[in-house]
Amino acid sequence: PEVELTEEELAAMALPQLTVEEALAKAIKYSPDLREIEDNLDYLKETIDDIEDSAGGSVKIPNYEYKKWVNDGWQQVVSGIFQMEMGEKQAKIGRDIRKLALEVTVKSYFTSIMNHQDSLELVKKNAEIQQRLYEQGYTKYRLGMLSKYNLDQLQVAAQKAKDNVALLETTLEQQYIKLNNLMGESADKRFEYIYDVTFEPYELKLPIDQYISNALNDDMTIEMMELSLESAKFTKNYVGESNTYLDSMKQELDYDTAKRDLKTAKEKKELLIRNAYLQLGQMESMYASAQADLTKAQADYRVAQVNLQAGNVTKTVVEQAEMGVISAQNALNEIVYNYDMLVYTFENPSLLADTGAAAK
8 A cells, every 4th residue: 555655755856956056155165266266366455465574564555657767676566566556457357257157157057957957858759759659569560460570660660769868867967067066965855946137128227338338347357457457567567677678678579468468359259248238139039939838739639639629639739739848948948048048147247258268
């Protein structure tokens, strides 16, 4: 006889729930990269204190808008302080970029897991149908109603469907392990993933040009390059007495290169933001199309059910129509998840990167 489990026993067997926010908190707490950045910040602060102690007190960075020659020893002290302070600013921006990257990575894993879980349900149902068709075919073959060739085709289809299930299960396991690794969890720990996303067409509250201007001012990757430009400007203008003509030429070249790099980066980022905005519109059209596909699949399923009752079709036909509904719903869900990711990156343009440059 079957033993009924109590609510407490069922609850104990249930997987712990995990939201995106909880996963992100775990990832931030565990992140070796963030710990390394914090250690680097501590090192920079201590080094600045040591340099200032050696110089006999706090060192104020002088104006370096124009070229200035100073004693070599003092130039080295001030330059050391300046570079350490710039390094501190860069490390803090790098820390914020890393946290942002962690968030988009967590969301990406959740999106992938949800999509694969939906797909697994579909391929399992297809495997059941293909196995049943093969078994029915085998019966027909024994009765002489089906050729050996057609039976072999049914067997191949059934095996392929089983292989698809195994492949997708393996892929899903890999996604679980990768997310666990990001959070510092053991590889075999499993969760019930909670990721409720609804589709809402994005509404830009500013003219796109104004949005881009604001975005460039807040973009952390651009801010990093601005710091590099500032550093090149300091090196060019605040020089020691032994600085040679060739040194000055190189410093001018580095400064001009940093200016060009910053200008190019802003132009590329503007293009990336515009493209992301256009993609939002494209995905909204895709969502409308996927909704229409789902509506049609649901209508086909209802027709198949009616025909089954009338004796016009088999149960398998109805199940295949049901799979059509599941497939259409999965396609719609995937668009919703991807749209949510695109909105997130559009609102955080520091995450937008030229794929070619990123590859390099």
